[in-house]
Amino acid sequence: MKFISWNVNGLRAAVKHGFADIFKTLDADAFCIQETKLQAGQIDIDFPGYYQYWNYAERKGYSGTAIFTKHKPLNVTYGIGVPEHDTEGRVITLEYPNYYLLTCYTPNSGGELKRLDYRQTWEDAFLAYVNQLDATKPVIFCGDLNVAHxxxxxxxWRSNHHSAGFTDEERGKFNTLLANGYLDTFRHFYPDQTEIYSWWSYRGHARDNNSGWRIDYFIxxxxxxxxxxxxxxxxTIHGSDHCPVELDIRL
Structure with a gap:
């Protein structure tokens, strides 16, 4: 099985930059996306052979997730069952006979860390949700988790120690996640790999200089x-300020 995750930073913009061709070339069993920035009816996109599931934010042009999958799930859940956290379209869960597959777009702590406290409550609620699923069958979740571990x-890293995505608090929550029985799959295979990132700012030629962050994961x-x-x-895949990440797994 081949799974892809990609923060497209606006699906309508990504479509203009070749999303459909990239999607077809990658030919994934499931293609999970984050930050669709869509409401229902704002895009007409169809990939033959794929079921599609969407979770829209209440706020227009913000957040949002989707999954395209070749394999029809037993059940689909939107959000994590906590009203406080389920207005921004951040999670979709597909249930299969032997596992769960989730796409997740973790809240950014924002400028001046204005949402850091909220981000902490989100992390606790999301982990509780994943643990509840994991008690039944194994979990695979992916997405822009908005933290460099x-x-x-x-x-x-030195100059970004207290920046959103690299605070002690956010990294600590990621440590807690892993300690609960989960695996960062990229680091499992490449524990010491450096200079490989999944997001680059649009500022200062960051991508040209490979001045990036690894914040997109398969867990x-x-x-x-x-x-x-x-x-x-x-x-090497462009079309967003993020690049896709991939998991190959035998299921």
Whole structure:
């Protein structure tokens, strides 16, 4: 099975930059996207052979997630069941006989860390939700988790120590997530790989200079470790300020 995750930073914009061709070339079993920035009816997109599921934010032009999958799920859930956190279209869960697949767009802590406190409550609620699923069957979740975990996960870690996405609080929550029985699949295969990122600012020629952050992930329940085949970051693919990430797994 081949899974792809991509923060497209506006699907309508991504379509203008070749999204459909990229989608077809990657030929994933499931293609999870974040930051669609859409409301229902604002785009007409169809990929033959794929079921599609959308979670829209109440606020127009903001957030939003979607999953395109070749495999019809047993059940689909939108959000995490907590009203406080379910107005921004950030999570979709597909249930299959032997696993759950989630796409997630974690809230950004924002300028001057104005949403850091909210982000902390989100992290706790999301982990509780994932743990509830994991108690039933293994979980695979992916998306823009808006955190660079370790120093090697961003170029300028010294100057960004207290920036959104690299605060001690956010990294601590990621540590807690992993300690609950989950695996960062890219680091499983490439524990010491440096200079490979999934997001680059549009400012200062960051992508040209590879001055980026690794904030897009595939996370799995640890008990799937023997089924993992590879995890990749597709840095040569453009069309957003993020690039896609990939998980290959035997299910």
């Amino acid at each position: 370790e120093n090697i996960d961003l170029k300028n 799995t329940s640890k008990r799937l470790v023997d089924r993992l085949l590879n995890a990749r970051i597709l840095t």
